[in-house]
Amino acid sequence: MSTIPFNVATVRGEFPILQYPVERPVVFLDSASSSQKPAAVIAALDHYYRHTNANVHRGVYQLSEQATLAFEQARQKVARFIHASSAREIVFTRNTTEAINLVAQAWGGANLRSGDVILISQMEHHSNIVPWQLIAQRTGAVLRAIPIDAQGRLVLDDLDRLLAGVKLVAVTHQSNVLGTINPVAELARRAHAVGALMLVDGAQSVPHMPVDVQALDIDFMAFSGHKMLAPTGVGVLWGRKALLDAMPPFMGGGSMIKTVTIETTTYADIPARFEAGTPMIGEAIALGAAVDYLTELGMEAVAAHEHTLAHYLLERLSDVPGLTWYGPPVGPDRAAMAAFSMVGAHPHDIAQILDSEGVAVRAGHHCTQPLHAALDLPSTVRASCYVYNDTSDIDRLVVGLAKVTKLFG
Amino acid sequence: MSDMYRDLILEHHRYPHNYGTLDPHDVSQEEHNPLCGDRIRLDLRIEDGKIAAVAFSGKGCAVSQAAASMLTDELVGMDVNRARDYGKDDLLELIGLPLDKNPVRLKCALLSLKAMKVGLYRYLGQQLEADDLD
Numbered sequence A: 001m002s003t004i005p006f007n008v009a010t011v012r013g014e015f016p017i018l019q020y021p022v023e024r025p026v027v028f029l030d031s032a033s034s035s036q037k038p039a040a041v042i043a044a045l046d047h048y049y050r051h052t053n054a055n056v057h058r059g060v061y062q063l064s065e066q067a068t069l070a071f072e073q074a075r076q077k078v079a080r081f082i083h084a085s086s087a088r089e090i091v092f093t094r095n096t097t098e099a100i101n102l103v104a105q106a107w108g109g110a111n112l113r114s115g116d117v118i119l120i121s122q123m124e125h126h127s128n129i130v131p132w133q134l135i136a137q138r139t140g141a142v143l144r145a146i147p148i149d150a151q152g153r154l155v156l157d158d159l160d161r162l163l164a165g166v167k168l169v170a171v172t173h174q175s176n177v178l179g180t181i182n183p184v185a186e187l188a189r190r191a192h193a194v195g196a197l198m199l200v201d202g203a204q205s206v207p208h209m210p211v212d213v214q215a216l217d218i219d220f221m222a223f224s225g226h227k228m229l230a231p232t233g234v235g236v237l238w239g240r241k242a243l244l245d246a247m248p249p250f251m252g253g254g255s256m257i258k259t260v261t262i263e264t265t266t267y268a269d270i271p272a273r274f275e276a277g278t279p280m281i282g283e284a285i286a287l288g289a290a291v292d293y294l295t296e297l298g299m300e301a302v303a304a305h306e307h308t309l310a311h312y313l314l315e316r317l318s319d320v321p322g323l324t325w326y327g328p329p330v331g332p333d334r335a336a337m338a339a340f341s342m343v344g345a346h347p348h349d350i351a352q353i354l355d356s357e358g359v360a361v362r363a364g365h366h367c368t369q370p371l372h373a374a375l376d377l378p379s380t381v382r383a384s385c386y387v388y389n390d391t392s393d394i395d396r397l398v399v400g401l402a403k404v405t406k407l408f409g
Numbered sequence B: 001m002s003d004m005y006r007d008l009i010l011e012h013h014r015y016p017h018n019y020g021t022l023d024p025h026d027v028s029q030e031e032h033n034p035l036c037g038d039r040i041r042l043d044l045r046i047e048d049g050k051i052a053a054v055a056f057s058g059k060g061c062a063v064s065q066a067a068a069s070m071l072t073d074e075l076v077g078m079d080v081n082r083a084r085d086y087g088k089d090d091l092l093e094l095i096g097l098p099l100d101k102n103p104v105r106l107k108c109a110l111l112s113l114k115a116m117k118v119g120l121y122r123y124l125g126q127q128l129e130a131d132d133l134d
Helices: A008-013 A039-052 A062-081 A096-111 A130-139 A184-193 A241-246 A281-297 A299-318 A347-356 A369-375 A391-408 B007-014 B062-075 B080-085 B088-095 B103-124
Strands: A090-093 A117-121 A142-146 A166-172 A197-201 A220-224 A235-239 A257-260 A265-267 A323-325 A337-342 A362-364 A380-384 B027-033 B038-047 B050-057
Touching (some): A039 A281, A096 A235, A130 A142, A337 A391, A347 A380, A347 B062, B050 B080, B088 B103
Parallel strands (some): A117 A142
Antiparallel strands (some): A090 A235, A220 A235, A337 A380
């Protein structure tokens, strides 16, 4: 097992919310839903509104120039973080969901025909299912899903048959329930071999591991700021420049135009073409600060830390009587999260009892009803780790689970 | 530990009252909670303007199951108009849980009440407004 290469206590100390209440700070194990924010990110947001607030790409006055500069620097930081070939390939969206809807509507609307197939998987978040259903209804395209095996991995034995007629493969890099890290580079290679494009839902991977979109050789990737230490309200669509260049707009309005007459409009170049209206300026700048923070920790170090936690989490959960956790065993394709169920106790009750013990986890279907249908469970409890968690948090979780057993076992 | 798991709630959860289905019935209504996928079905038999028999079935958390169990006890013999007007505050008082600051758990507690009201309004040929469930 690798040693933890950064000091978790120091990292934890940099997250104001994790210091309160002072007598017993909360054990936060719901980062897969939304992460906490370090002081540096909160300061970036605060600094923007105190010192730099003005609309971007509009004023010639100093404030607007400063805001524009900081906004575009954030775009460059994000581009470097995921190894995009150019900052022009980075489109700021509200979140992962909007980024996927953008591709579905703009690319799908222009390119999908009746009978074309969009290949997703059984483990997708609703945000990587419903946008494709909407465009399928409009175009006559159809959805097909890669099944999963008993350990929560994609079953790729039959991939050649599944790829017949496929125009786009849209699969998550890391399951938000099973913790499975999917072989997206391999899927991209197979997709390209049949002339299909590859979109990756990076909402759970970009915050937790080094991601290189060029090395993966994918075509689109969507992710959210709020799961990677940044504020809510900012997400990212990365797309290969040639693909984005050829796509029509997603929404119309200010900023996305070159010239407008009453009759017609010529559209701006990318990425502005996909950023109609005043964007989330402060949030994007704060996302840049989050990227700086993660870069300073080092994403290799973050991934190593989480691998250690994954090992400890699954080991400790395995010792809890009556508990079943889902997803692959610890290994290179397993993230530091676990969805689980317990005999005799409903997930809501488990989460409520853990809350009374100061442990925050999520209960429900985690926006993956098709996956839960495959698991034959209405809902599960999920504990998920991040940079500020250590093994003592998992110990507190296990202590809380003993209370559940006492009440319901 | 909060009041949420005091003995009465756990007792109703372990040994729910009026659990099952009614055949024949005058009202049968299933509602589900999209947050967790839980489902509750509530059956009513109505005689002379009163609820003569009631049963619920389905799976859910301790809060939703205990609330359904206690609600069904309360409904037996109740005038249908009184049952139609039975509201959120009545139920919260009945089960004794302070859920005004727990909007998520509130939905668990109210699932059986929603099934009862949706079913009764339809039985009475009346229009149920969404606000009536808040």
